[in-house]
Amino acid sequence: MADGIHQGTPVHRLRGLPDPVRPRPAGADAGAVTPGGAGSRYSLPPPEARHVRGSTHPPAAAAGRHAGGLRLPGGNTALPAGEVATLLAAHHWRLDEATDRRGRAIDALMARPGQPLQLDFGDGRLAVSNTCNRMSAPWRIEADALQLGPLASTMMACTDPALASLDREVATRLRGRLQLALDAGPRPRLVLTTAGGDRLAFSGHPTAATRHGGAPERIFLEVAAQARPCHHPLMPEMQCLQVRQVHYDAHGLEAGPRGEWQLLYDPIEGYVHRPGVRTVLRIDHYQRREPVPADASRHAYVLDMVVESEAVDP
Known part of the structure; x- marks a missing residue:
């Protein structure tokens, strides 16, 4: 043709x-x-909600560089922070499991089983989707942690109480410094742990x-x-x-x-x-x-x- x-x-x-x-x-x-x-x-x-989806050489990789590296869970191999940023930006991260410090399920974060909470890293900002409102925040890698800036959000009314609760629960956890563990295997896994001990586990899906x-x-x-x-x-x-x-x-x-x-x-x-x-x-x-x-x-x-x-x- x-x-x-x-x-x-x-x-x-x-x-x-x-x-x-x-x-x-x-x-x-x-x-x-x-x-x-x-x-x-x-x-x-809006600018705060834009991101480069799945870029294999994202600007965020430069923003995420740090002199240290990230240690993988259960192993001795450390990834340089720049490689961590590239791996994060190359995948959509969908929430599989959410538990508090006592191991109890945080059901409010699983309000949409068919459309789980999703994180996308890119363009210097973290984009949060499958919530009621679009959310985003600046991010960077610091040693073995993810450092998030102020979370911005659209202001749509959430008539579904479960979705309104989801937005609140996300906003209380995706803030400040989160301990970060990353499994870079064939099926990548990302675990974020809050200062209060809540554990959010995500599976990586290639962009x-x-x-x-x-x-x-x-x-x-x-x-x-x-x-x-x-x-x-x-x-x-x-x-x-x-x-x-x-x-x-x-x-x-x-x-x-x-x-x-x-x-x-x-x-x-x-x-x-x-x-x-x-x-x-x-x-x-x-x-x-x-x-x-x-x-x-x-x-x-x-x-x-x-x-x-x-x-x-x-």
């Missing part, structure tokens, strides 16, 4: 499209998302950048409210998303006409399509590492942010 994309052509690659749009710089006017069309604007998360390698290309795609049948030799009932590219300028304003509708054969990781809902997505597009299996696409699309969402009448 040629590099360029034509109307009706399955979207296996996006290299023929114009240069990716860069995110709006901090300090630019923040505006509410409006429905599509010329002059539409999207809003980035998209870690899995696919390299920095992504940032693109914006509008996804139509309805998927369409598309031909696949092994999947006769396959449905494909209808997508077209959207362009934004450096201020977050939509610039120029939207592209032609096309069929996207590849999935968008992290995105669940709801029939009847039109969305605009900010996507990280990766070229998969070689060797790529013969039955797999060379391209991976990962959801970074939902810019716009609108229910459409059938």
